[in-house]
Amino acid sequence: MESQKKSKIKLLHQYYSYTGFYKFILNSIKKAITPILFLVIILIVFNNYIYNINDGLEIVTTTFSTLAIFLMFFVSETILGLIPPEIFIAWSKKTSTPIVNLALLATLSYIGGVLSYFIGKAILKVRVVKEYFENKMHKQLKNTSKWGGFLIVVGALLPIPFSITCLAAGMIKYPLKGVLLFGLLRFVRFTIYGVAIFNIVSN
Structure with a gap:
């Protein structure tokens, strides 16, 4: 039984290696790291020399209602992840x-x-x-067809718009239960990012 399990894992590993899944993940991380580092540097410079970010967040907190901010975030997370969630975590x-x-x-x-x-x-x-999105999201649709649940895991955890991954999953008619299950890792990402950002932003 254990040997069968190992052989299945080995076959999955071979499949993902052959289809370029690992390369895709590595390239996605590389692409994500550069803008993230750039954004962090910009934020540090901006915070230290131009305007205190904590003061800005204070103004946002007192100016806009909590409901309005949640609504803005929900729309963003539904429509292609337009605004980085890290802003709302802060x-x-x-x-x-x-x-x-x-x-x-x-x-x-x-x-x-x-x-x-x-x-x-x-x-x-x-x-x-349909034709517009198929042209615009050809790569995402192709990758979702090949890798299914694992791509949803990547979208939930890494700096890849989660909504785009889920949109592609819907377009290829990927099983809903897979999206519901793997999507729960979104909570893991928010926990990790929350711990990191909460240590940077002052009360």
């Missing part, structure tokens, strides 16, 4: 209940991804829109 630290709001952000991100999945399925019924 915002949650400045609120009176940071842990609760971080958990709500993670939940909204998860729900947004699931909603993107259904949008992907619905797109198939509109020919013009």
Whole structure:
């Protein structure tokens, strides 16, 4: 039984090696690291020499209602991940209940991804829109067809828009239960990022 399990793992490893999954992950990380490092450097310089980010977050917290910020975040997480979630994680630290709001952000991100999945399925019924997205997301659709659940794991954990991964999954009619299960790793990412960002942003 154990040898069969090992052989299945070996076959999966060979398959992902052959189809270029590992190379795709490595390239995605490399592409993500550069803009992230650049953003961190810009933020440090901006915070130290131009404007205190904590003061900016304080203004956002007192100017906009919590509901409005959550709504903005949900729309972003549903429509192609337009705004980096790290901004909202930093915002949650400045609120009176940071842990609760971080958990709500993670939940909204998860729900947004699931909603993107259904949008992907619905797109198939509109020919013009379907053709547009198939042209724009050809690579994502191809990769999702090959790697399925593992690509959703990558979208949930790494700096790759989770909504795009879920949208592609819906377009290829990937099983919903897979999206629901693997998408739970979104909570892991928000926990890790929350710990890191909470240590940077002051109260």
